Amino acid sequence: MRATVTKKSWAVRASKPAAVLVAAALLSSCAHNEEPSTGTSASKSLTQKAESAALTAAGGKKIGGKLSLIGVNAGAEGAVIESTLKPFEDATGIDIDYTGSSDANTLIQTRVDAGNAPDVVNLPNAGSLATYAKAGKLVPLTFMDQSKLKSDFAPTLLSSATVDGKLYGIWNEVDNFMIWYNAKTYKGPKAPADWAALQKWAKSASSGDTAPWCMGLASGAASGVSGAQFISNLFLYESGPEKLKQFAEGKLPFTSPEVASAFKLFGKIATSSKMVKGGATAALNTPTVEAGNGMFSSPQKCSMLGWGNYAGGLITAANAKVKPVTDLDFFGWPAVNKDYAKSQLVSGHVMYAFNDTPQVRAFMKYYASSEAQSLLADSGHWVVANQDVTTATYPNALIKKSAAQYKAADSVSLSPVSQLPAPVVMALYKGIVAYVQNPGSLNSILAGIEKTRTGATS
Template sequence: MKRIQQSRGLTLAAAVTGLGLVLTACSSGDGDNTSGGGDAEPTFDCADFEQYGDLEGKTISVYTSIVDPEAEEQRASYAPFEECTGATIDYEGSREFEAQLPVRLEAGNPPDIAYIPQPGFLRSLVADFPDAVQPAPQPVIDNASEYYTEAWAEYGTVDGTLYATPLGANVKSFVWYSPAAFEENGYEVPTTWQGLLDLTDQIVEDNPDIKPWCAGIESGEGTGWPATDWLEDVVLRTAGPDVYDQWVNHEIPFDDPQIVAALDEVGGILKNEDYVNGGLGNVASIASAPWNESGNGIPDGTCFLHRAANFYQANWDEGIEVAEDGDVYAFYLPGASEDDKPLLGGGEFVTAFSDRPEVGAFHAYLSSPQWANAKAEVTGQGWISANSGLDPELLQSPIDQLSFDLLTDETYTFRFDGSDQMPGSVGAGSFWREMVSWISPGQDSQTTLSNVEADWPSS
């Protein structure tokens, strides 16, 4: 989802407080240093950075959509690299990143490194500027092979060549709930999709005055994107990852019967007046309910279930404890069976536009556990990495720790957010709009998906 990525990052960053990102100077003693602030200060040993060489006097430019205040955390995470190698990282965050990066490439003024928020955008850059996007050097390839699952590395690969490695990550296959409400009613976390539907029916039977689900898809210019996540998650569960890939890549029509069936399955929840919209109104209210407020019914007791990603934790009111025994928590959105474990998520990718040694060294650092751990130590809740070398003890939220476990567990079948892989006019355009129409005024599934199919670019 192209435009919404930036605003999500700002939402998360706004929830992070007390980071105190004041860095200490590098000691000339034993090379054991600290940086960062807040409750935890990242530690690093400059001996670990000898692999990158002496980069004194070298400057590496970084261009990204990640802007302040979250950008402060990014810059803080570069301190070990800068202090131990002598390099300087020139960081530029822009709200016009996706529009301006191709302009800069066309003008022959590329950054050294850019953080690409969608695999589809990466593919278009490689196609349009084949001489500008640089293949990953061997140290980056080695890190990708050692610390990331095959699926994550594949999303940074175009025509068999690795160009980009993951930076941050998120998990979308979650259902938020109240542990206390579950305990009070004797409910158990479901482990299959049918079990989730059975639980929903049980909630209806036990609580005639409370709708089990609450949902909202209003998100300013990005209104509709939460509904696309619903469909993508259910396509993975009803049609499977292979069909999902074919659909996302338009190898089958957008309105293929399997996708229509999946949207009907989503409608079995979101269009069922018995199931929604807890504390917010009827089915139509989903279209106008703000996404960032739509889960409030969980701690308020006006709904039991809310499907949203790990980063939704930034939207809970201050004082709401997110924990397995806290006020709210989340469970994995189950598959068709306990052994069926599809996982939907997203993130950003590090891409280089220069083959200078110092640029390759910084790319290698960003793909390493060293960087992932440094970033975790200067960040509050709401940030994770798919890097298996990340120390999960550094993650400050139980949901972040759970997300990391799922992302690095090879038994889960990860797939990247579908709309982020589609052409921008579809993934951040007609797909969003048509899902709103599907909710209100209540357009049928076939018409909804056929309208998106008609909008798919011909080339």
């Protein structure tokens, strides 16, 4: 295997035009909450099973050849990806050239334009998959067992990677969302009946020195990204999976009452000096990746954080004395409408292919398997998309709990941020910042985002 990995700082990456993918890549690559697996006997057993699955995917033959793969995971996360590729290489004789870069989207587009597309890519955005598929650039996965895929993956994940009735992509890593809290100081409900119950406690606690909510929206050119995920969760839990799907597909406009309502619920927190210490100004200027640190500062600034499963890794990395579960824990995002309490919002990485070769076919079959995705799970870095992977596979408490939450959902919805065209997502981010600055301008802000959407999809 030849691996090329590049990783730039958050500030540099967020200044890129592809800040949409960069933001998602950074966040989803930070989901390791505790000590990753270090080659236990369980890991060796999983490796043997992965080798067997790889050989089966290749038709029982060591077919050899080469395969190029480009993804966003670099550094330690890139090394985890490489560890899942090695059993495939050993079993099939296929040499994988893996490139992990925060500029993956640019690298891929450049190669596609030059007529030298990589064999396979792994990106945190289904919108790019749809664009390439509609242009006739991708390989439909008709050679894979469709009934097995339907059994192993959430319907929404499959539909998000389907264009004109053909499946093109396989989700591997997924990030779900929850409410994080300081387990030693938090006095609110840990299993609130609904959003109103949680906000009732937040209001009662808003007169103290510690604000109920942590909030950080500053992420360079991607400022507003955490707000977009917060709003998406509120939308899902108030208006339901079907409405969210319509919104992500552009069938429900930004000017709809459902979108406005989710923004307003978010605004009651982000623009309030009682809900967020320092109010809107602090929310806008606090770096997104540092938002949860206020739960462990001295004096403590805030009590809880609504964000993805990657928050655990960010918080424990920045606060050396913070221990998972003992000090930092989470509960599921409470529903605004109890009818949608068993729903789940996710983002993540989807893998798709530009070239149709025996090596590519074998690899796509392999990476969709529970054996390959069990290796990802065993690393302790991510929750995986294949629902046949058991929660016992995860080696640490917070990721295990996150995986259990994902598997327990009656329905899984993909975040609109992972589906909308990049110009629309950037307009959304900017609109969120503008709304927090001036809540009275919500209608005109949403109309402006909708204008961008109609232009991007026309």
